[in-house]
Amino acid sequence: MKTGQQTNQQSAEDAINSLRLLRAGAAPRRILVTGGAGFLGSHLCEKLLNQGHQVLCADNFTTGRHRNVAHLRGRPHFKVIRHDVTVPLAADVDEIYNLACPASPPHYQADPVQTMKTSVLGALNLLELAKARKAKIFQASTSEIYGDPHVHPQPESYWGNVNPVGPRSCYDEGKRCAETMFFDFHQQFGVEIKVARIFNTYGPNMRPDDGRVVSNFIVQALSGDDITIYGDGSQTRSFCFVDDLIDGFLRLMASPPSFTGPVNLGNPAEFTVRELAEQVISLTGSPSRIVHLPLPIDDPRQRRPDISIAKRELGWLPKIPLSSGLEQTITYFDRLLTSEARKLAETA
Template identity: 75%
Template sequence: MKKIHSAFVTSIDEARLSERRVLRSALAPRRVLVTGGAGFLGSHLCERLLSQGREVLCLDNLLTGRLSNIEHLTSDPKFTFVRQDVASPVAAEVDEIYNLACPASPRHYQADPIQTMKTNVLGALNLLELARQRGIKIFQASTSEVYGDPHVHPQPESYWGNVNPFGPRSCYDEGKRCAETLFFDFHAKHDVEIKIARIFNTYGPRMRPDDGRVVSNFIVQALQNEDITIYGDGSQTRSFCFVDDLIDGFLKLMASGRSLASPVNLGNPVEFTVLELAEQIIDLTGSRSKIVLHPLPVDDPRQRRPDISLAARELDWAPKVSLSDGLKQTIRYFDGLLTQQAHEHAETA
């Protein structure tokens, strides 16, 4: 009798989840959970969702996120901030989930690799369980780092990657790969509707000046007329996507149908060498900085460029902002930030 009763209860639960999905599919999501919402990408996503009339629950432990990124949103009655770590169970009455929680720059995710892995794996488990219980759609911010130092160029979603499982970047690379696995397992076992974006180098206002990423490093150094440090000989390539374009991709991916359960590359396919980036930033800032070379870090990829054919075909998405235009906006942001910091330092001196 116990087995019959258990099966009966399970069938009722599944029927209720199915009913919820049907009801939600007919309505725009009202309340959206954004984890990592006080971070660089998360704050832009919260802002965009609010502009669409959504209610936003922003969850962040402020390890790398900053309250200053979301201060301008706190006066909106549809915005709520909660300080919490996604490695702990999350309970929330929401209709949709965007999981952006995790330090994304090597400097920050390598500072506590065990915590980084917990954020990726336990965070994914906790949020997937919430999505399963509520019968709602969930988005995972994955990364181009799942491709490691690629042997295939450009990188399509079908490429399995070339990743060191126990190097200094593994806590992030393998953590994101594990999170993707969990997402697909919940999709297969519990029919959770999943969306996975593999994000390539993104830049724009609200990047941290101390995150150690190439765009922020070069701009801050150029604005202060300091030497611009290039790791390696500068011939390694990257593709740079402006944040507004990326958020467009997030929203289009989340709005796509259930049939699109594959990871989707989101990034700019136009490729630049790191040296070309440095030279362009020096030119745009009118800096007196000189370029100096340092040894290449362990496991730093030589090439990184997305194949965005899937996003173009299924989402009608492609980046629109040129590197030059995006850099100008980012330079203005950092110039204002550095000026503000200089004033604050002078006042306290």
């Protein structure tokens, strides 16, 4: 918890940042971040605040967590509201970042109808708001729109190989439909849109029960449990640290109106899942063993972004290597798990 002195100091820094924007000829913007208490949303909210903007964080807290934005609550230009994007929202904003939707398979498969509604109705409601307010709007799309790809690495021109009736379809097809709606609003109503296709991302503020491979392996290693690999571990993934990804978001939103995307944002360095597990064991010094479980249905065999467009149009390239990002993420989870264990001990 921040002290009063720290809160006053942060408020002063926020005011200075807003003044810097004005002196640079750019007024502070009123920005809505849906899914703002989630993993990516919380990092984005903090970055926007540090730039001097006013930030409205909207989240239904299904997968988002209050603790992710607790350190931001005392700042004068930050407000949190509980809101589900499947319900229309009235807000006086200049920009919208739509990050609302569970992104890990266990969470989005837990309520597939709600996942589809969040992707499709949420996109519709926020596009209507952007249209009414003449606001620029960002869509957090996903590499999952490529499905289990037949093209490697995946360029934006690839239409994908997606099962429309499988257990992952609620998320994959929901995001594909949302992209369609964004481009229809852009072409029919002139709404300024930015669409990012996000590849595997990791870092602090992930949930311990997220169900994605990086968080799974780190939590298992820190707990001394077996590290569970689905399949033989030869399937590949590309892992982008969250700071690099947020930089990509901001560059995309600052790009000319003529550049809408979709644009791949992810780290093109490719690792097998087994290589990731071995790195986590090495960095944590864990005694965990690697065990194998059956591969889930429709799990992609390969996933790696072609980021040629991001490099050319945004000047964006990930900078943080996997080992460095893992160290920061392990530190976060170690503190989180220690804190949760202490609370359990105090209540026992």
